[in-house]
Amino acid sequence: MSDANSLEVLLQQFLENRDSLSEEEMARLLEALRAQPPLAERLKDHLMMDELLAQQYTRDRQDFVGKFEQRLREENGHSAPGTPGNSSETYALRSPDHLESLSASPRLSANGSTVAGKPPETPPRVEKVAVSQPPHSPPLGSASHPWLTFFAVLGGLLLLAGGLLRLEYTDAARKIAQVEEVTGMVLIYRGEVGTVAAAGMPILPGDEIRVRDESQLTLAFRDQSRVTIDSDSKVVFQPGAAHWPGLLTSELGKELFVFQGVLEAEVVPQAPGRPMILQTPQLLAEVLGTRLIVAAEETQSRVEVIEGVVAVRSKHQPDPPVEIASGHQVVATKDKFRVSPGAWPSKREGLVFLLSPQSTVSRTPDQGVRVFAEGANQTPSILRPRRDARFEQGRMVFRGGAFLAEDPTASALLAACRETNALSLEATFQTDELSQTGPARLLTFSTSSHAWNFSLTQEGPSCVLRLLTWVVSQTEQSHEIPLFEIPDDQPHHVVVTYAPNQLRCYLDGKEIAHGAKVRGTFAAWKPQHLLFGDEWNGKREWKGGLAGVAIFNRVLSAKEAARNALHYRLQFPHGSNATETKK
Amino acid sequence: MTTPPGTRSFEEILWQTQARVRAYIAGMGISPHDVDDLAQETYLQLYRNREKIPDDVPPELWVKGIAKNVCLNHLRKHARRGRLHRHALAEILTNTTTRLERMASQDALGAALEDCLSKLPPERREMLDLRYKQELSSDSIAEKTRSTAEAVRVALHRIRAGLRDCIAQKLAREP
Numbered sequence: 001m002s003d004a005n006s007l008e009v010l011l012q013q014f015l016e017n018r019d020s021l022s023e024e025e026m027a028r029l030l031e032a033l034r035a036q037p038p039l040a041e042r043l044k045d046h047l048m049m050d051e052l053l054a055q056q057y058t059r060d061r062q063d064f065v066g067k068f069e070q071r072l073r074e075e076n077g078h079s080a081p082g083t084p085g086n087s088s089e090t091y092a093l094r095s096p097d098h099l100e101s102l103s104a105s106p107r108l109s110a111n112g113s114t115v116a117g118k119p120p121e122t123p124p125r126v127e128k129v130a131v132s133q134p135p136h137s138p139p140l141g142s143a144s145h146p147w148l149t150f151f152a153v154l155g156g157l158l159l160l161a162g163g164l165l166r167l168e169y170t171d172a173a174r175k176i177a178q179v180e181e182v183t184g185m186v187l188i189y190r191g192e193v194g195t196v197a198a199a200g201m202p203i204l205p206g207d208e209i210r211v212r213d214e215s216q217l218t219l220a221f222r223d224q225s226r227v228t229i230d231s232d233s234k235v236v237f238q239p240g241a242a243h244w245p246g247l248l249t250s251e252l253g254k255e256l257f258v259f260q261g262v263l264e265a266e267v268v269p270q271a272p273g274r275p276m277i278l279q280t281p282q283l284l285a286e287v288l289g290t291r292l293i294v295a296a297e298e299t300q301s302r303v304e305v306i307e308g309v310v311a312v313r314s315k316h317q318p319d320p321p322v323e324i325a326s327g328h329q330v331v332a333t334k335d336k337f338r339v340s341p342g343a344w345p346s347k348r349e350g351l352v353f354l355l356s357p358q359s360t361v362s363r364t365p366d367q368g369v370r371v372f373a374e375g376a377n378q379t380p381s382i383l384r385p386r387r388d389a390r391f392e393q394g395r396m397v398f399r400g401g402a403f404l405a406e407d408p409t410a411s412a413l414l415a416a417c418r419e420t421n422a423l424s425l426e427a428t429f430q431t432d433e434l435s436q437t438g439p440a441r442l443l444t445f446s447t448s449s450h451a452w453n454f455s456l457t458q459e460g461p462s463c464v465l466r467l468l469t470w471v472v473s474q475t476e477q478s479h480e481i482p483l484f485e486i487p488d489d490q491p492h493h494v495v496v497t498y499a500p501n502q503l504r505c506y507l508d509g510k511e512i513a514h515g516a517k518v519r520g521t522f523a524a525w526k527p528q529h530l531l532f533g534d535e536w537n538g539k540r541e542w543k544g545g546l547a548g549v550a551i552f553n554r555v556l557s558a559k560e561a562a563r564n565a566l567h568y569r570l571q572f573p574h575g576s577n578a579t580e581t582k583k
Numbered sequence: 584m585t586t587p588p589g590t591r592s593f594e595e596i597l598w599q600t601q602a603r604v605r606a607y608i609a610g611m612g613i614s615p616h617d618v619d620d621l622a623q624e625t626y627l628q629l630y631r632n633r634e635k636i637p638d639d640v641p642p643e644l645w646v647k648g649i650a651k652n653v654c655l656n657h658l659r660k661h662a663r664r665g666r667l668h669r670h671a672l673a674e675i676l677t678n679t680t681t682r683l684e685r686m687a688s689q690d691a692l693g694a695a696l697e698d699c700l701s702k703l704p705p706e707r708r709e710m711l712d713l714r715y716k717q718e719l720s721s722d723s724i725a726e727k728t729r730s731t732a733e734a735v736r737v738a739l740h741r742i743r744a745g746l747r748d749c750i751a752q753k754l755a756r757e758p
Contacts (some may be wrong), residue, residue, distance in 0.1 A: 012736040016721055018614040018669075028667040034674050040679040048677070048683060049743040051609030051618060055602055057715035061619065064601050068623050075627065103606045183755075414747055423696055472700050472708070500694035519693065523701045 184215025233261020304329040326331035341570035350554035357394025396545030402534035416553040424497040432543040440542035469520025509565030699749035
């Protein structure tokens with residue numbers, strides 16, 4: 001057997017049983033690991049993978065937090081439930097949020113461990129233990145002779161000042177920003193020379209940044225402002241505008257020209273009179289501290305303000321700048337400059353179903369009533385009413401009926417979500433009664449009360465999500481997760497977004513619940529019906545109004561959920577102007 | 584009823600880091616049956632000193648710092664055989680940073696693993712089931728599958744390597 005082969009055997013034996021190697025074999029393995037860093041990397045990767053798989057599969061490794069809680073109680077000699085203790089400090093190691101505590105339904109908890117209703121804990125003793133912390137620096141100025149200290153400090157300061165004066169004209173001093181994160185292929189051109197971007201690289205005045213297909217670049221400025229440039233973009237840091245020489249008090253200006261593509265900026269408050277300036281061929285935006293998106297094409301540009309106010313002016317018209325408030329956008333061409341609410345939904349990527357208030361309604365003698373929503377890849381998705389369900393002023397109104405999506409929509413939804421194992425539900429709902437039970441179905445992807453992939457429901461005043469997932473070690477898991485208490489019978493915007501280990505819920509643009517405990521993929525999902533307002537076989541009817549329904553096969557970020565809530569409210573303040581055709 | 588200072592952040596740190604910290608401990612060559620005990624010891628130390636968690640250090644880095652000390656102490660005190668070798672191995676592995684480890688700091692790790700597992704062919708899933716769910720040795724798996732222990736070890740090695748690559752690809756595509 002060759003050395004390499006026998007080493008491989010040693011490695012695999014060690015992976016199987018950490019105590020299986022003899023002293024001599026361990027010594028050989030160590031020698032090889034020291035001499036071959038890639039071998040050490042491979043071993044470490046396998047050890048970590050081995051552990052991750054054990055966490056995933058081995059049943060008694062899955063409730064680590066529960067076991068830790070038990071140990072914490074034992075360590076602290078915790079009194080039995082009901083025993084008076086120090087109640088001024090309560091502590092129970094439950095998940096860090098409202099959702100986890102609510103999701104601990106014993107009936108449907110993922111691994112059978114009941115986590116709700118734990119008694120308050122007494123505080124653990126605070127003990128002094130050795131924790132790896134950086135040692136304290138010795139106090140400054142501890143030299144024994146005061147004059148010696150004085151001259152040493154003075155000399156040091158003079159050297160420092162001299163060094164800084166020289167540094168002022170170096171690349172380090174001229175640096176406007178630096179690369180924080182790169183995904184894919186990004187090139188930075190300085191003069192004629194292009195360099196592949198990497199984290200930590202400085203950006204200087206005059207640099208041209210080209211972000212290629214399926215790539216992204218995040219830059220961090222000295223003042224912690226951040227700019228993210230998306231794929232297929234070309235951005236130039238304007239030369240001459242970024243640097244005013246003069247000791248270290250000089251402020252570095254920021255002037256970017258977006259020739260093409262999309263740029264998102266998160267700008268901290270800027271010094272008065274020194275805004276960040278973002279230009280496109282069609283417009284110029286002055287930013288004093290806000291979040292915004294700039295998108296530029298050859299003939300048209302757009303600035304969308306996410307937070308704060310931005311002054312924008314056209315480059316082709318003499319009009320003064322217009323202040324654009326959050327949730328609004330300006331679209332500029334050579335001839336036009338139009339301000340409007342931001343688009344809803346703000347990103348269409350991963351959209352598999354969309355019912356806009358502007359959806360078309362058709363009533364014909366042969367087909368009856370049909371609502372034309374939008375399916376995956378902008379294909380039409382037809383909804384048909386069942387019993388007493390109507391589409392009025394851009395929203396579905398339920399008084400004991402449902403809308404059913406035709407089969408192609410349901411099939412596309414199933415395929416899309418199974419492909420990504422992610423789901424986001426967005427809707428604006430208005431319940432007629434806070435006491436509805438069933439649970440009553442707002443929207444559901446199901447065939448009966450016992451066969452569902454997901455359902456968004458109302459049970460009394462609670463909004464509850466049902467979700468079916470598949471976990472390797474335990475096959476199918478049916479989760480029933482209370483999300484929030486419905487505040488009142490007014491319209492509310494909700495987003496529920498899920499990918500394994502990350503479930504989040506946003507109400508009216510604000511995060512209301514999140515948790516990492518619900519896990520699993522959609523491998524167990526089966527063909528079902530997509531309905532709004534009731535179950536496929538009836539008897540779970542919901543009474544209220546539902547509008548602006550969007551379903552995605554991806555996770556929506558907190559920012560996106562907030563933007564969608566705001567844009568929807570601004571776009572459709574009074575329901576809508578749905579188009580109706582009659583034949 | 585009040586919540587002690589630092590409690591909420593401790594809970595968040597625990598929930599968000601425990602899977603990766605346990606993997607980090609295993610990555611030091613610690614025996615699987617000791618990993619959870621040492622992870623618990625790590626979080627106990629973190630909990631007792633939760634007021635000292637600095638704001639300017641990523642919590643996971645802080646926890647791993649504690650875990651490293653806890654594990655090296657454990658190896659010094661408890662490793663029955665080859666004590667010095669195991670300690671040396673842990674130090675080599677601690678000073679080695681792998682691609683998976685760098686990516687494993689992303690929250691999407693669990694999701695990526697689940698996704699990659701769901702795409703494995705049935706016979707590979709069966710192999711993982713025997714090894715990790717039923718906790719069988721390679722000898723026992725070989726008996727069940729009419730193979731040899733060495734072939735089983737090689738197969739498991741390949742499955743883990745394939746999963747690692749699959750996870751790395753998925754995480755590299757994460758926004």
